[in-house]
Amino acid sequence: xxxxxxxxxxxxxxxxxxxNAPKNVDEMxxxxxxxxxGSVYLDHAGATLYSEAQLEAVFKDLSMNVYxxxxxxxxxxxxxxxxxxxxxxxxxxxxxASTRDYTCLFTSGATGALKLVGEFFPWTNESxxxxxxENHNSVLGIxxxxxxxxxxxxxxxxxxxxxxxxxxxxxxxxxxxxxxRHEANTRGEIQNGNGSGNAYNLFAFPSECNFSGMKxxxxxxNIVKGYDFQGSLQCRGSWFVLxxxxxxxxxxxxxxxxxxxxxxVCSFYKMFGFPTGLGALIVQNEAARxxxxxxxxxxxxxxxxxxxxxxxxxxxLPSVMDSI
Numbered sequence: 001x002x003x004x005x006x007x008x009x010x011x012x013x014x015x016x017x018x019x020n021a022p023k024n025v026d027e028m029x030x031x032x033x034x035x036x037x038g039s040v041y042l043d044h045a046g047a048t049l050y051s052e053a054q055l056e057a058v059f060k061d062l063s064m065n066v067y068x069x070x071x072x073x074x075x076x077x078x079x080x081x082x083x084x085x086x087x088x089x090x091x092x093x094x095x096x097a098s099t100r101d102y103t104c105l106f107t108s109g110a111t112g113a114l115k116l117v118g119e120f121f122p123w124t125n126e127s128x129x130x131x132x133x134e135n136h137n138s139v140l141g142i143x144x145x146x147x148x149x150x151x152x153x154x155x156x157x158x159x160x161x162x163x164x165x166x167x168x169x170x171x172x173x174x175x176x177x178x179x180x181r182h183e184a185n186t187r188g189e190i191q192n193g194n195g196s197g198n199a200y201n202l203f204a205f206p207s208e209c210n211f212s213g214m215k216x217x218x219x220x221x222n223i224v225k226g227y228d229f230q231g232s233l234q235c236r237g238s239w240f241v242l243x244x245x246x247x248x249x250x251x252x253x254x255x256x257x258x259x260x261x262x263x264x265v266c267s268f269y270k271m272f273g274f275p276t277g278l279g280a281l282i283v284q285n286e287a288a289r290x291x292x293x294x295x296x297x298x299x300x301x302x303x304x305x306x307x308x309x310x311x312x313x314x315x316x317l318p319s320v321m322d323s324i
Contacts, residue, residue: 207248
């Protein structure tokens, strides 16, 4: 084992760890993850481990400050509101997204963010939901919303995806069988080309697959937006793109100034381990205008919002994200 470790460092030392961090990986493990002594943890794709410094910072902050409902005009409520605003700014900065173009919505996790897109997207019987074969179950779940409202759903393979670098390079979307729940009522309309062409369609892909580790090129965002799907896939109308960045964010967050996806979902516990069940939906403001919100409620500020904003402001984004 020691020989393999030495060989690894000889080959990859310059690219290993966090070169600009105050501690190297071995020092971090010895001081922040003492509970790992004698153990090997192999589930970082599912959830990373929280550090001792994170928990200490959380306890210190909660023991010294009073945070109230951000909907309140009280001092404690305004303190929380200020932290929420700062946290949103930091998340958008992490994705290199302008506040003029994007909005950050905190959710109960990546699955919660994907569920919002599925529920609020304006599906019609002319819409198409397309997704790559390699995807998380939560991305596949969106198709149920699409199918219920008469839309088509189709899984695709992308030929030679690793070579995609330019939107001008021809690529091939290899479709699987098209699914349709209410095909009997709409088959003639689609096949005869009588659709209005004003449909909204959604394409979803992961920046990195949870299962295989395959990384999809983010250039797919620009390619899909300029691709003609009216041929074999018979998909007309406007295309919107969703990136599931829950796994990919840990090493390569999407740069939304270069790859302007309409929706990006992320999961903070996959990157930082604590608190669990917290994520975000980054939505392009133009895309937000087409969404059809079906539910409005409150009461979650001190359960999910407060945990998220306090955690982000304490330690998560200012220090750790800069080193990723």
